[in-house]
Amino acid sequence: xxxxxxxxxxxxxxxxxxxxxxxxxxxxxxxxxxxxxxxxxxxxxxxxxxxxxxxxxxxxxxxxxxxxxxxxxxxxxxxxxxxxxxxxxxxxxxxxxxxxxxxxxxxxxxxxxxxxxxxxxxxxxxxxxxxxxxxxxxxxxxxxxxxxxxxxxxxxxxxxxxxxxxxxxxxxxxxxxxxxxxxxxxxxxxxxxxxxxxxxxxxxxxxxxxxxxxxxxxxxxxxxxxxxxxxxxxxxxxxxxxxxxxxxxxxxxxxxxxxxxxxxxxxxxxxxxxxxxxxx
Amino acid sequence: xxxxxxxxxxxxxxxxxxxxxxxxxxxxxxxxxxxxxxxxxxxxxxxxxxxxxxxxxxxxxxxxxxxxxxxxxxxxxxxxxxxxxxxxxxxxxxxxxxxxxxxxxxxxxxxxxxxxxxxxxxxxxxxxxxxxxxxxxxxxxxxxxxxxxxxxxxxxxxxxxxxxxxxxxxxxxxxxxxxxxxxxxxxxxxxxxxxxxxxxxxxxxxxxxxxxxxxxxxxxxxxxxxxxxxxxxxxxxxxxxxxxxxxxxxxxxxxxxxxxxxxxxxxxxxxxxxxxxxxxxxxxxxxxxxxxxxxxxxxxxxxxxxxxxxxxxxxxxxxxxxxxxxxxxxxxxxxxxxxxxxxxxxxxxxxxxxxxx
Ligand SMILES: Nc1ncnc2c1ncn2[C@@H]1O[C@H](COP(=O)(O)OP(=O)(O)OP(=O)(O)O)[C@@H](O)[C@H]1O
Ligand SMILES: [Mg+2]
Numbered sequence: 001x002x003x004x005x006x007x008x009x010x011x012x013x014x015x016x017x018x019x020x021x022x023x024x025x026x027x028x029x030x031x032x033x034x035x036x037x038x039x040x041x042x043x044x045x046x047x048x049x050x051x052x053x054x055x056x057x058x059x060x061x062x063x064x065x066x067x068x069x070x071x072x073x074x075x076x077x078x079x080x081x082x083x084x085x086x087x088x089x090x091x092x093x094x095x096x097x098x099x100x101x102x103x104x105x106x107x108x109x110x111x112x113x114x115x116x117x118x119x120x121x122x123x124x125x126x127x128x129x130x131x132x133x134x135x136x137x138x139x140x141x142x143x144x145x146x147x148x149x150x151x152x153x154x155x156x157x158x159x160x161x162x163x164x165x166x167x168x169x170x171x172x173x174x175x176x177x178x179x180x181x182x183x184x185x186x187x188x189x190x191x192x193x194x195x196x197x198x199x200x201x202x203x204x205x206x207x208x209x210x211x212x213x214x215x216x217x218x219x220x221x222x223x224x225x226x227x228x229x230x231x232x233x234x235x236x237x238x239x240x241x242x243x244x245x246x247x248x249x250x251x252x253x254x255x256x257x258x259x260x261x262x263x264x265x266x267x268x269x270x271x272x273x274x275x276x277x278x279x280x
Numbered sequence: 281x282x283x284x285x286x287x288x289x290x291x292x293x294x295x296x297x298x299x300x301x302x303x304x305x306x307x308x309x310x311x312x313x314x315x316x317x318x319x320x321x322x323x324x325x326x327x328x329x330x331x332x333x334x335x336x337x338x339x340x341x342x343x344x345x346x347x348x349x350x351x352x353x354x355x356x357x358x359x360x361x362x363x364x365x366x367x368x369x370x371x372x373x374x375x376x377x378x379x380x381x382x383x384x385x386x387x388x389x390x391x392x393x394x395x396x397x398x399x400x401x402x403x404x405x406x407x408x409x410x411x412x413x414x415x416x417x418x419x420x421x422x423x424x425x426x427x428x429x430x431x432x433x434x435x436x437x438x439x440x441x442x443x444x445x446x447x448x449x450x451x452x453x454x455x456x457x458x459x460x461x462x463x464x465x466x467x468x469x470x471x472x473x474x475x476x477x478x479x480x481x482x483x484x485x486x487x488x489x490x491x492x493x494x495x496x497x498x499x500x501x502x503x504x505x506x507x508x509x510x511x512x513x514x515x516x517x518x519x520x521x522x523x524x525x526x527x528x529x530x531x532x533x534x535x536x537x538x539x540x541x542x543x544x545x546x547x548x549x550x551x552x553x554x555x556x557x558x559x560x561x562x563x564x565x566x567x568x569x570x571x572x573x574x575x576x577x578x579x580x581x582x583x584x585x586x587x588x589x590x591x592x593x594x595x596x597x598x599x600x601x602x603x604x605x606x607x608x609x610x611x612x613x614x615x616x617x618x619x620x621x622x623x624x625x626x627x628x629x630x631x632x633x634x635x636x637x
Contacts, residue, residue: 171363171365173361173363173365174365174367176330176332176352176359176361176365177359177361177365177367177426178378178382179332179351179352179353180330180332180352180353180357180358180359180379181353181378181379181382181383181430182353182379182382182383183353183378183379183382187382191378192367192369195369196368196369
């Protein structure tokens, strides 16, 4: 009974749109002249023939592969480093934390300043070194990498917070006990710290994967998916289809595909990793 | 031979001096207890022996070698932590073998030692459990096993029993002591519990505010405490300390009109008598008024007043007097201790008198 209001909200704002989306994906896009009709899997077969879809999917996979391991590894590295007895620890912690509190839009603006040809920071430095200027965001070969680097920068700071919290909760006697047994820092990290951080890693990994499909704000500022869709990601493409091309039905189809793949990934992770993780 | 030798060791953090200029030796194969109230620097001392804490100054010798600045792993000492410090993701077997794996001890040798140690501390059937699946006492045993399996001759223990209930604590006390004797280990054991120190130690090092107050066998500390602090710290209930005053050439207990208890002057001195050394008589002795009785079965702790000073008396069985009654207290001169109220030190020359009914 007490759950009823929550259940109503959940149904109204989560399940209903999801089911409605699923429904829409089986209809054609309606216009004032042409009402939408049931078309079965036509939207899906169209999708399979849509070159842009495949391009965007490929981009997104590269984006995931590029950002997830790198941002997690950097986050862990920074957390271990910052957690040690460093001078100016508070300052360093804060400076890594900063990317986290910035909205993605602001981050994108900062990086726009780095990447802009001729007046951007990278080109300024390159100019000093005598290298020619380069339009990093204008080249289909480099634009995705630029986006990936920027995302890693933002995500690593965010994930570091979780690692740092987990590291702080490890009792210091564990390290002392290991030291007395003759374990070096690396051995201690590999055999004790890393396994004990696994729950955090799983949490961070799931977040990273979801983010790799979800974080597209930066595209609005930096590239608008271009040039030639070279930096477009699945969610950004959905946005374009829905609000620039006004094809609600096709956008629904793409959304369904996105949701299903996320669900599969999440379930897979829990099934495969859960058994191997020590929870306290 | 001295297994451990500390010479003028000091540790300070900024202005706070945790351990100030202490020296002591631990003989090979003995059980030495570092005893003292909370915050007196026991753990700090132990951690400096282990190398987990850098000394501010001084020298630590282990097995005849200068280890003052050696890393913990080079000192070849084992340690049992108060919190046990077991690795939560490893089962009992892996926890015990952690150090042997680090040091790449041969597989067969690992198994041999594991079997031996597990049998010794009674863990044979719990080898596949994680620490979270073990009781407090069992975790304690794992920590002990991990310390023993390294076969280091020196083992340091920091309040290893403080997380256990009273009954288990007693059992483990006996067990640890038996293990130590059987393996001929040198143990330095930290505790703030004087009963633990009295029952386990070959030698007690009593500390107070970063300094050593007295060193000696448990009997020695009990029989001849060299300071008032030591007298009050060892024994339960603690020793009675009674102020003295001059009365016609001899000393009486301040505020009482009883007999002389010390030949000589009384002002500025205090008389110490343990509750178990005081006898009760219906009349005679030092007059006192009964306050309350605490019946413990085998004996009764009686609280009484001599003038304005409280005194505790341990009497066997039940106590025959009601609160408010006047009784006489007696003791033998051999069981008394005289302290200087100024510096708290034992007064060697003074002659105590026996008090009889
Ligand atoms: N890392 C530290 N920084 C500053 N002061 C410390 C530090 N560690 C200990 N101290 C101080 O040193 C003194 C001795 O501490 P220590 O831990 O050795 O006491 P202890 O005798 O073991 O007490 P307990 O019985 O409560 O464990 C204390 O006053 C404590 O506040
Ligand atoms: Mg301590």
